[in-house]
Amino acid sequence: MYMPEQEVLEHAIGWLQAGHQVHLCTVVKTWGSSPRLPGAMLAVRDDGQLLGSVSGGCIEDELIARARSHRLPPVNGLLEYGVSRDEAQHYGIPCGGQLQIFVEHVSSVHVLQPVLDSLQQRRLLRRSVRIGSNEVIWGDAMPGAIACLENGWFHHYFGPQWRLLIIGANQLGAMLASMAQALEFNVLLCDPREEIRAQWQVEGVQWCAGMPDDVVLDIAADGYTAIVAVTHDPRLDDMALLEALRSEAFYVGALGSRLNQEKRRERLRMFELGDEEISRLHGPVGLQIGSRTPAEIAVAILAEIIQIRSQQRAAALKSQSIASALSAGSVCTS
Structure with missing residues (x-):
């Protein structure tokens, strides 16, 4: 059985090879009773065809409409949903739920292929995208690391299938x-x-x-x-x-x-x-x-x-938060 991330990446690569424009959408942060965890992702192409999930259905329709009308970010950017009560009800987000989604215009197969390779080889990988640019870098990842924003970069962590x-x-x-x-x-x-x-x-x-x-x-x-x-x-x-x-x-x-x-x-x-x-x-x-x-x-x-x-994920998230706080503190005092 494929893991969801592998299916999303394989379809995104196939769409790119067929000449479509593709955006990759990833949950960065959630508040309240949001239906998907950070790291959940989907790929949507220019005609609105979509694979994956970031909300269980409510935000997906909005992303499809944006893709068809060419209103997704031309490079990359952040979208937030459920900020107000009216918006939460409009999109069907559970009461009090909020989502922050990183949307990336994927320009080439080469910026996705290393991730697919790492999944197939059961290796941990960090994929980092500089916000506002096409710059993508790869690095090592710790088990249990969670997708996050840090110092102008979006970090997404990929690991082997459970x-x-x-x-x-x-x-x-x-x-x-x-x-x-x-x-x-x-x-x-x-x-x-x-x-x-x-x-x-x-x-x-x-x-x-x-x-x-x-x-x-x-x-x-x-x-x-x-x-x-x-x-x-x-x-x-x-x-x-x-x-x-x-x-x-x-x-x-x-x-x-x-x-x-x-x-x-x-x-x-x-x-x-x-x-x-x-x-x-x-x-x-x-x-x-x-x-x-x-x-x-x-x-x-x-x-x-x-x-x-x-429990292991929660412990890893706590460690990641502590490490980020220490890193931020070291930047401020330098």
Whole structure:
């Protein structure tokens, strides 16, 4: 499955190659109950065709009208919506919601291609555009960095697609795979049991051949990867966990009762995993919502994954805000 940013960029590049004028629109900042987070983006071409989202529908119609009437910025600039109560009601923005959008007239494929390349290679990238000019530069990015304005530049950060590796092609694994794809995760699955794999019916999943521990190593689990073991067979689940807990995966979980999880932690210690590594294991897996059926358990697992991801994003945003404040302070005192 493509990530939204990759689809937007691929279409924008295709439109440029076909001779269209293209604007890239990105949410910079939100106030109140705005429907999209900073970094959400869309591409709109000169005839009003559009891909992506910055508001869930209410602002998109306005951007289409601007594109068709050639009223989008000729180079780049900022647009704000929902500043007044009347405007919020006019555009359908939730009560109190406000949006600030950076709109860039994309002049060449070359100013987008490096971003698409970085996404396909699972690399972090910062794309910076000088406000009021066509100047674009690229640089390294920290995980979790959020789109922002700083000192006359708009910084947009691109990272790998979030992905979920599921160990176990059972009914719960199928539910997880279906729901995770709806949440725009790239889903990978490992189950060396041929008789189980033969019954798999969920499309869009990348099968990973091999034993679970080898697969975790082969995919090079990074900070955008969650790993969940659901076979309920320690011979398979524990193999995956041995490498997953040593990896950079932001979430590692395993199915099983509290008693079974304690036994599992003892087994993991026998393989020389330290307490800090073992403490990363979410088990019993998922938020405790009283789930019983495979579908309910899948909801609980994905809810916990989203919760952990959101907490990490909030921490990264706080760090970014502190770093920006310190940078501004150093400029003022120099």
